[in-house]
Amino acid sequence: MVDSRGRGTSIRIRECAKTFPDGTRALEPMSLEIHGGETVVFLGPSGCGKTTTLRIIAGLESPDSGGQVWFDDEDVTALPIEHRNVGMVFQSYALFPNMNVEENIAYGLKIRKFSRGEVSSRVEEMLDMMQIHELRHRTINQLSGGQRQRVALARAIAVQPKVLLLDEPLTALDALLRERLRVDIDRLLRDLGITAVYVTHDQAEAMSLGDRIVVMSHGRVAQVGTPRQIYFEPRDPFVADFIGTMNRLSGVVENGVLTARGGSVELDEHPDGPIEILFRPESATIGNTGNSMLQGRVSGVFFLGDRTRLIIEEAGEEPVIVETAGSREFETGQRVGVDIDRDAILVL
Amino acid sequence: MIGLSRRARDGLTDLWLVGPASLALLVLIFVPVVAVAILSFTDYQFGARTFNFIGLENYKTLLTDPIGRRAITNTLLYVAIVIPFSMIFALLVAIGLHGMASWAAPLSRILRAAYFLPVAATLVAMAIAWQMLLHPSIGLVNTFLNAIGLPGQAWLSDRGLVLYTLAAIGIWQTIGYNMVLFLAGLAAIPGHLYEAAACDGADRQWERFWTVTWPMLGPTTLFVLVVTATNSFRVFETVATLTKGGPAFASDTLVYALYREGFVYFKAGYASAITIVFFVFVLVLTLTQFGLLERRVHYR
Ligand SMILES: Nc1ncnc2c1ncn2[C@@H]1O[C@H](COP(=O)(O)OP(=O)(O)O)[C@@H](O)[C@H]1O
Ligand SMILES: [Mg+2]
Numbered sequence: 001m002v003d004s005r006g007r008g009t010s011i012r013i014r015e016c017a018k019t020f021p022d023g024t025r026a027l028e029p030m031s032l033e034i035h036g037g038e039t040v041v042f043l044g045p046s047g048c049g050k051t052t053t054l055r056i057i058a059g060l061e062s063p064d065s066g067g068q069v070w071f072d073d074e075d076v077t078a079l080p081i082e083h084r085n086v087g088m089v090f091q092s093y094a095l096f097p098n099m100n101v102e103e104n105i106a107y108g109l110k111i112r113k114f115s116r117g118e119v120s121s122r123v124e125e126m127l128d129m130m131q132i133h134e135l136r137h138r139t140i141n142q143l144s145g146g147q148r149q150r151v152a153l154a155r156a157i158a159v160q161p162k163v164l165l166l167d168e169p170l171t172a173l174d175a176l177l178r179e180r181l182r183v184d185i186d187r188l189l190r191d192l193g194i195t196a197v198y199v200t201h202d203q204a205e206a207m208s209l210g211d212r213i214v215v216m217s218h219g220r221v222a223q224v225g226t227p228r229q230i231y232f233e234p235r236d237p238f239v240a241d242f243i244g245t246m247n248r249l250s251g252v253v254e255n256g257v258l259t260a261r262g263g264s265v266e267l268d269e270h271p272d273g274p275i276e277i278l279f280r281p282e283s284a285t286i287g288n289t290g291n292s293m294l295q296g297r298v299s300g301v302f303f304l305g306d307r308t309r310l311i312i313e314e315a316g317e318e319p320v321i322v323e324t325a326g327s328r329e330f331e332t333g334q335r336v337g338v339d340i341d342r343d344a345i346l347v348l
Numbered sequence: 349m350i351g352l353s354r355r356a357r358d359g360l361t362d363l364w365l366v367g368p369a370s371l372a373l374l375v376l377i378f379v380p381v382v383a384v385a386i387l388s389f390t391d392y393q394f395g396a397r398t399f400n401f402i403g404l405e406n407y408k409t410l411l412t413d414p415i416g417r418r419a420i421t422n423t424l425l426y427v428a429i430v431i432p433f434s435m436i437f438a439l440l441v442a443i444g445l446h447g448m449a450s451w452a453a454p455l456s457r458i459l460r461a462a463y464f465l466p467v468a469a470t471l472v473a474m475a476i477a478w479q480m481l482l483h484p485s486i487g488l489v490n491t492f493l494n495a496i497g498l499p500g501q502a503w504l505s506d507r508g509l510v511l512y513t514l515a516a517i518g519i520w521q522t523i524g525y526n527m528v529l530f531l532a533g534l535a536a537i538p539g540h541l542y543e544a545a546a547c548d549g550a551d552r553q554w555e556r557f558w559t560v561t562w563p564m565l566g567p568t569t570l571f572v573l574v575v576t577a578t579n580s581f582r583v584f585e586t587v588a589t590l591t592k593g594g595p596a597f598a599s600d601t602l603v604y605a606l607y608r609e610g611f612v613y614f615k616a617g618y619a620s621a622i623t624i625v626f627f628v629f630v631l632v633l634t635l636t637q638f639g640l641l642e643r644r645v646h647y648r
Pocket of ligand 2 (some may be wrong): 050051052337
């Protein structure tokens with residue numbers, strides 16, 4: 001396997017904040033380093049400042065004074081987008097409706113005064129790479145959403161930009177198409193070895209595409225880390241809740257044992273007092289009533305094919321969600337025991 | 349009662365909805381047009397008891413008589429001046445005000461209203477103002493020209509100048525309306541397209557204009573063109589109030605000639621021929637514009 005790290009332009013964001021003219025504080029001062037060739041995903045709920053950050057990197061917005069954006073060793077803060085050499089895929093695609101597919105892809109090359117031969121060979125290359133050869137003479141209105149997205153990607157990378165910026169490129173597409181294009185984009189980013197910043201509010205997209213994920217909330221960075229770190233070691237309750245499903249169990253610790261509503265859990269080395277522990281649905285198993293750590297009553301059963309998701313009441317103050325292998329059958333009202341993998345327990 | 353199928357009932361409803369309006373259209377427009385067309389082949393005079401069919405005589409007069417030809421060429425010249433200038437100025441003003449809205453919104457709104465004023469005001473009233481401005485000896489325009497050392501002009505009584513003066517007033521009157529249409533068109537262009545063009549390296553204003561603004565404004569421009577063309581073909585109020593077609597028919601236009609022949613000289617037959625020629629001009633113009641350009645401005 002080729003290691004793509006080290007190629008591509010690194011991006012450094014230094015103390016970038018953004019206050020819009022109407023007074024909206026979209027971004028608190030933020031610093032972040034993105035390595036050359038890395039794919040970083042900005043993940044967070046709608047309105048948390050992901051697009052604003054991306055636009056600051058692109059040069060479409062300027063940060064409040066004091067903020068700086070660096071591409072490698074160059075301070076590009078004052079450089080407008082047209083001189084930053086970035087490729088951008090807009091959420092709305094933003095393809096030119098008066099041009100056909102080929103002309104859209106060729107546009108940036110022509111503006112940059114590439115020779116006619118270079119333009120056409122590069123366009124061919126893009127059509128090949130995105131597998132849209134048969135669409136080359138179509139106008140944009142004759143394309144489906146997925147096809148438009150491919151053309152938008154082709155246009156963005158045709159000019160061989162230093163960095164590729166993608167703002168929720170798959171959000172407008174249906175689930176199946178989203179899955180397929182996600183795989184394609186992943187392959188593309190690895191093959192190109194280009195530095196990429198990808199904005200999404202979809203955690204599955206973030207998990208599968210990102211070398212690192214930047215979780216954002218209310219204009220702040222909540223956590224930066226690899227998908228594994230974000231999933232298994234969330235730094236605060238917001239991140240824990242936003243990524244995947246997280247159970248909360250509250251109670252009081254006495255002599256290293258947590259007593260909750262439906263039973264008790266042994267914890268190592270925790271001071272006495274009230275506490276809340278967190279664990280993932282897959283870190284708990286259904287045991288026999290009597291021997292298990294917690295006792296509860298099944299209030300919801302969702303058969304998902306390969307596994308079954310159970311909602312269990314009375315184990316804690318809030319319902320606990322547990323996932324088990326699909327073969328065993330449950331019914332609502334049934335009393336069950338719950339055991340938690342103690343190594344997977346988080347205390348924040 | 350006979351049970352009608354759902355389709356038939358829907359069809360009847362459609363007819364019922366479209367019927368009265370179509371009937372009114374037929375009675376009020378098509379019938380008069382046909383009547384006028386017939387009259388144009390006669391020597392009918394208002395109030396006369398009889399008339400004779402004289403074939404194409406009226407048309408021949410209009411197209412060969414110096415006065416008739418003058419009205420036609422004057423109208424074409426007027427249209428040829430007003431269309432491009434009022435459209436180009438309106439587009440420039442609209443682009444300026446559209447851009448200004450983001451950094452000086454109140455000023456942009458004030459200017460917008462100012463440009464629209466001539467559209468809202470009655471032209472007959474405005475004509476009085478123009479008459480005073482353009483008065484050869486006490487008019488503001490000549491006073492100003494004299495002040496900067498240029499000779500004053502007889503704007504409305506110089507044969508070589510009068511049509512251009514009227515065209516200038518026509519442009520002044522049309523810019524505001526066209527500007528409002530262009531502003532609406534500009535507001536509908538998605539900002540992302542400009543950003544995409546910039547991202548692709550279009551770093552000059554005119555590159556963005558040709559890549560985004562002009563093509564996206566296509567349908568608006570076509571509409572403005574059609575409206576401006578038909579309106580300027582109909583030029584009448586300024587002629588009637590400021591020059592009465594003079595001096596010596598130098599500012600005579602089709603609709604003013606139509607009014608004079610029909611309502612001053614009561615030559616209904618001749619006036620009808622002028623009407624038909626006018627009608628054909630406007631029809632041909634409109635059909636060409638829609639037929640030729642419609643396909644090129646909508647991207648489907
Ligand atoms: N041009 C703007 N003017 C004023 N407020 C804005 C503008 N753009 C975005 N905002 C506000 O800034 C915040 C962050 O927006 P954005 O970065 O688009 O969020 P996200 O992409 O994460 O959904 C939101 O509250 C949004 O309403
Ligand atoms: Mg966004």
